Amino acid sequence: MLKLKEEALDKMIKQAKRDYPYETCGLLIGKVNGDERIVLEAFETPNVNPDRKHDRYEIAPKDYMKAEDYAMSKGLEIVGVYHSHPDHPDRPSEFDLKRAFPEFSYIILSVQKGKVVSFRSWELKGEKFEEEKLEVID
Numbered sequence: 138m139l140k141l142k143e144e145a146l147d148k149m150i151k152q153a154k155r156d157y158p159y160e161t162c163g164l165l166i167g168k169v170n171g172d173e174r175i176v177l178e179a180f181e182t183p184n185v186n187p188d189r190k191h192d193r194y195e196i197a198p199k200d201y202m203k204a205e206d207y208a209m210s211k212g213l214e215i216v217g218v219y220h221s222h223p224d225h226p227d228r229p230s231e232f233d234l235k236r237a238f239p240e241f242s243y244i245i246l247s248v249q250k251g252k253v254v255s256f257r258s259w260e261l262k263g264e265k266f267e268e269e270k271l272e273v274i275d
């Protein structure tokens with residue numbers, strides 16, 4: 138179960154539109170409460186994939202560390218990753234699956250012709266992704 142602050146969602150949507158037709162990405166900052174993850178902020182990270190930004194994203198280790206430092210300074214933690222799928226549905230690709238960690242939420246936003254049409258959150262269960270319940274909060 139993922140709770141997502143509306144401000145963080147707005148930021149992801151703006152970013153996904155701005156970076157179309159390339160994938161945008163970032164880290165979800167918040168806290169874990171039992172089996173619930175709460176996202177309070179979206180921390181933008183550059184997509185450093187060298188040659189396939191239209192269908193791949195990559196977060197540089199230094200940007201990951203920056204996000205981690207930022208989260209810690211606020212008493213929070215990294216609870217997941219978000220990225221966009223330009224002209225593709227909001228479900229994870231094989232590539233996404235290969236690189237996923239357990240205990241993280243993965244929000245994917247589908248951008249069709251420059252507009253964000255849907256988004257969903259996924260979590261790793263064993264060897265595959267399952268959609269997780271997502272609630273937007275104020």
Ligand SMILES: [Zn+2]
Nearest residue numbers: 222229230233
């Ligand atoms: Zn993807």
